[in-house]
Amino acid sequence: MIRMSARNLAIPRQMRPVYVIAAGQSDFRKKYPEKKTEELAVEAFQMLACENRLRVKGAADLRRWIHSAVYGHFADHFGDQLLGEALIHDRLGLDPLGNMGVKTGGATGGSTVWAAANLVASGYSNCVLAMGWERMDEVDTPTGNHIIAAAADRDYETEFGHSYTGYYALMAQRYAATLGGPEFRRALSQIAVKARRYAASNPFAQTSRRITEDEVEQSPILASPLRLYDAALMSVGASAVLLADEETAYALSDDPIRLFVAAGSHTLRAADRRPMEIPLLPHERANPEVLARYARIYGEGGERFPGYTGFLAARIAAYYVYGMAGVTDPLEELDLVELHDAFTISDVQTYEDIGLRPYGEGADFVLSGDAFHTNPHTGLPGKCPGNLSGGLLGAGHAIGATGIMQVAELLWQLQGQWGHFHARPEMWARFGKEFPHDHENLQVAGARRGLALSHAGLGSHVTAALLSRPEALLPGCVP
Amino acid sequence: MKPILITRALTPVHQHTYGGESRFFAGLAEGELWATRCDNPACEVAGLAGHVFCPPRVYCPDCLAPMTWVSITEQAKKTAKIHSFVEMRYPGAFNTLPVPTVILAVEIEGMTTTLMGRLREGTPTIGMAIEPVFETESPSFTILDLSWRARS
Numbered sequence: 001m002i003r004m005s006a007r008n009l010a011i012p013r014q015m016r017p018v019y020v021i022a023a024g025q026s027d028f029r030k031k032y033p034e035k036k037t038e039e040l041a042v043e044a045f046q047m048l049a050c051e052n053r054l055r056v057k058g059a060a061d062l063r064r065w066i067h068s069a070v071y072g073h074f075a076d077h078f079g080d081q082l083l084g085e086a087l088i089h090d091r092l093g094l095d096p097l098g099n100m101g102v103k104t105g106g107a108t109g110g111s112t113v114w115a116a117a118n119l120v121a122s123g124y125s126n127c128v129l130a131m132g133w134e135r136m137d138e139v140d141t142p143t144g145n146h147i148i149a150a151a152a153d154r155d156y157e158t159e160f161g162h163s164y165t166g167y168y169a170l171m172a173q174r175y176a177a178t179l180g181g182p183e184f185r186r187a188l189s190q191i192a193v194k195a196r197r198y199a200a201s202n203p204f205a206q207t208s209r210r211i212t213e214d215e216v217e218q219s220p221i222l223a224s225p226l227r228l229y230d231a232a233l234m235s236v237g238a239s240a241v242l243l244a245d246e247e248t249a250y251a252l253s254d255d256p257i258r259l260f261v262a263a264g265s266h267t268l269r270a271a272d273r274r275p276m277e278i279p280l281l282p283h284e285r286a287n288p289e290v291l292a293r294y295a296r297i298y299g300e301g302g303e304r305f306p307g308y309t310g311f312l313a314a315r316i317a318a319y320y321v322y323g324m325a326g327v328t329d330p331l332e333e334l335d336l337v338e339l340h341d342a343f344t345i346s347d348v349q350t351y352e353d354i355g356l357r358p359y360g361e362g363a364d365f366v367l368s369g370d371a372f373h374t375n376p377h378t379g380l381p382g383k384c385p386g387n388l389s390g391g392l393l394g395a396g397h398a399i400g401a402t403g404i405m406q407v408a409e410l411l412w413q414l415q416g417q418w419g420h421f422h423a424r425p426e427m428w429a430r431f432g433k434e435f436p437h438d439h440e441n442l443q444v445a446g447a448r449r450g451l452a453l454s455h456a457g458l459g460s461h462v463t464a465a466l467l468s469r470p471e472a473l474l475p476g477c478v479p
Numbered sequence: 480m481k482p483i484l485i486t487r488a489l490t491p492v493h494q495h496t497y498g499g500e501s502r503f504f505a506g507l508a509e510g511e512l513w514a515t516r517c518d519n520p521a522c523e524v525a526g527l528a529g530h531v532f533c534p535p536r537v538y539c540p541d542c543l544a545p546m547t548w549v550s551i552t553e554q555a556k557k558t559a560k561i562h563s564f565v566e567m568r569y570p571g572a573f574n575t576l577p578v579p580t581v582i583l584a585v586e587i588e589g590m591t592t593t594l595m596g597r598l599r600e601g602t603p604t605i606g607m608a609i610e611p612v613f614e615t616e617s618p619s620f621t622i623l624d625l626s627w628r629a630r631s
Contacts, residue, residue, distance in 0.1 A: 001591075080487055142569075171563070
């Protein structure tokens with residue numbers, strides 16, 4: 001049983017407010033032989049500098065404001081290049097500013113934002129570049145799966161199939177048997193369909209073809225019960241955001257967005273996850289029905305928490321960041337989320353970890369229509385749309401870039417700039433794509449707050465980045 | 480201009496140590512399943528039931544005192560059951576198991592956590608009673624020296 005003290009559970013503080021003011025991305029592709037990673041990074045930086053209405057004359061001018069940089073890149077194995085951070089820092093013209101690399105598996109992008117935000121919050125830097133990338137096209141897919149599975153415990157777990165899909169399938173199987181209910185498979189399929197549908201309106205996305213629930217359920221089984229369309233895509237891509245303190249933020253931008261970031265962790269060993277009492281979120285603590293439900297599921301002889309059905313790291317990251325931002329009822333207070341849907345099952349689990357539904361009821365978040373931009377049952381706006389980018393299932397997973405891409409998407413949504421970056425034919429043409437005739441407008445009207453969850457392993461590292469429009473800060477947020 | 484792609488091979492050979500956890504892998508080759516238990520009276524968690532780890536840990540994660548090795552072979556034979564399972568059909572590179580293979584999360588009474596494993600034969604169900612099979616003839620000194628089958 002893991003025990004946490006009151007000091008362990010202290011709500012994290014920022015010594016001063018942190019803002020996100022700009023973002024830039026390459027598109028995500030399965031293979032990108034036309035460009036070196038360095039080129040993708042420079043192009044993402046150019047977009048960040050030149051297309052976010054910053055009061056600078058281009059990238060060279062913006063460089064005069066930047067004080068340090070944090071880079072996210074997960075697996076050197078993919079590219080056979082150690083310390084690529086230094087190469088890219090040089091290509092961006094940022095030498096001799098201080099920089100560091102961050103590496104936390106699938107959560108690398110999120111951890112990069114976490115580290116960069118803390119550089120601003122601490123007062124070390126007034127303006128920090130957070131950039132991430134991954135290049136997964138130099139090896140074939142089985143080798144890629146092995147490399148990712150080397151980020152499981154090599155001695156005790158990797159040997160069992162050399163693929164993360166197997167470990168997530170263990171979770172899906174247990175979840176289906178214990179908490180899932182009859183609609184569970186349909187919920188997974190809807191998540192896959194929704195991801196591909198939204199990806200089709202995202203020029204940065206790797207996929208553009210919509211799929212049906214039948215196609216998902218007929219696709220090849222990778223590791224039962226998970227099928228091809230239940231799994232994220234391996235990608236090549238780069239993504240960047242610019243963080244700043246209040247003075248710098250308003251000097252550079254008319255529309256800075258507040259940022260709170262927190263992180264949690266829980267072992268790399270899928271099977272060897274120590275149990276803990278559920279760290280309750282404020283809205284659960286106040287709900288006797290939920291408490292009774294948890295006593296039923298997790299009581300004597302029942303399921304372990306987090307066992308194979310939850311992610312302790314995600315729950316802890318949510319606990320911290322909600323405390324920082326004053327969130328007491330996530331479903332009401334968040335207007336959209338970008339979640340780490342490495343697999344459809346992990347999306348369901350994460351709905352519960354971050355409190356959009358109680359544990360065991362995650363499937364309802366998608367089945368009810370709450371997770372959609374427009375609720376398919378009512379035609380009204382979805383309560384808390386999820387992964388309008390297409391997520392990892394549709395837009396792709398360029399590991400070090402992914403968590404930063406999520407923050408970029410939230411930034412543009414909260415600034416009302418989604419259309420500028422997604423709905424102009426010029427943006428599609430830039431990546432050699434035709435503007436789709438059935439393009440959907442996925443701007444969330446009046447979006448005030450969004451949450452991005454970046455996740456590694458089977459929840460070995462999770463970061464939660466909460467973006468809020470500054471005029472919509474909640475009363476309980478830390479000063 | 481078309482981009483130029485070159486091919487680079489990378490095949491390093493690693494000599495990897497199991498260090499203080501070597502007893503676990505030596506045990507598999509001898510038909511023993513070893514776990515570790517915290518016996519530190521000052522450990523605030525060790526006194527609670529279930530503070531025995533398999534996979535083993537050299538140091539207790541709660542008090543960081545060295546743990547005591549305990550054989551759980553008999554316990555595993557009598558109480559192991561399937562906590563969860565999958566049929567792995569598309570393994571990654573370097574996989575040495577047959578395709579498909581049934582991968583298990585194994586629950587053994589008294590252990591704090593589960594242990595990953597594989598089912599040699601039979602159709603898995605959650606809760607199914609299983610027993611360990613040890614590769615004592617020609618051990619590889621990897622986790623694959625341990626597998627599971629339906630309890631006889």
